[in-house]
Amino acid sequence: MASWKGRDILSIRDLSRGDIELVLKAARRMAPIAEGEKSSKSLEGKILATLFFEPSTRTRLSFESAMIRLGGGVLGFSNVEGTSVQKGETLADTVRMVEGYADVIVLRHPHEGAARLAAEFTERPVINAGDGAGQHPTQTLQDLYTIWDERGKIEGLNIALVGDLKYGRTVHSIATALAGFGASLTLVSPPGLEMPWEIVEEVKATGTPVSTTHRLEDVVPTADVLYVTRIQKERFPDPQEYQKVAGSYRVDLPLLREAKKDMIVLHPLPRVTEIDPAVDRTPHAKYFRQAFNAVPVRMALLEMVLGVG
């Protein structure tokens, strides 16, 4: 296992199952601190730089909350307006400059591969907080943590990924990560928005059972986890077609009548119409918990890459 101190977190593929399990366990220890029940000074004197070349308020705030909860400081920018980036500075130069001001760098960038490039220009650990349509490993870790924390395990669970499985990077990353954990996958998408075959092949190559369907109602009785994603209107040239599809992929109370008692519903949020607000009051709804889990997972990563804990 690679040493954690100074390690870059660029892609979920760079992490082995053992690595991920360490993060999950560390995140669970962080939960009481993330909730404000306990306090910690473990990162006192350390500084996190959040370099957001495009806005993503939720991601940035969860990283900043994580750092502050552990007693550390935060600096950075939330968009490029008014920075030297706007004057044409390269990412390589920005990173070399920031290196002098911070101990760990979190980067959000509109271009794919930006985090890997940034990591090559600094000795400081770089955490990828989303690069274009590329990787967003801390989000995947947050999703894995939610499943593991709520269900006590991942192996052997029947996990249904629902919605736009073609374009959603979130769902591609979670599919390949779950495959490494011995879950079985059911892929539920409207026709034309199926999971790309390369990813299905990659998942199957790990020995993970995969089944595919267009009908959400068929998978609800056997699923342990429903991971629901947004179906974007822009994917449909015909608005009526969109209405029809959106309607048949909506999670509501009648649909959940068939579900196992301990089945959980996840969603990376924001949701539009995929989950009826009435579902929020059921014990199945775990998507707000999933959103909160961003903080303990990022606390765990910050401690680990800074060599603390």
Next chain:
Amino acid sequence: MIDHIPAGMALKVLKILGIDEAVSSTVTVAMHVPSKAMSWKDIVKVEDRELSPREVDKIALIAPKASVNVIRNYNVAEKHVVRLPDRAVGILRCGNPNCITNLREPVETDFFVKPGEPPRAACRYCDRVVEDIPAAIV
């Protein structure tokens, strides 16, 4: 002399070697020549010219079976088959317009290369697979 170039790739090889009207030595190109091993092939012969390692890597990407013969005094002095590199650094352009290597950053492109017919190259930065390797050569 570069032999066993896939038929139709000779002009691409000339481009890799930077051969244009200004070249001062004799260049001979044979296109669509019968071949035992590959049914049809191209051959390129350039006098007074040795290949740099980067040029050999580029040729290997478009002609993985090519052989390079160094001819001195009308005899084949050296003969070797090109070897497909497992990394292609600075010799391919990433086809993803949104890839960080297509911005003005101080890095060379870098691809993982896997053998095959044709070989497969994937960008180390954005994971994008090159669809048309000959067209992507810098």
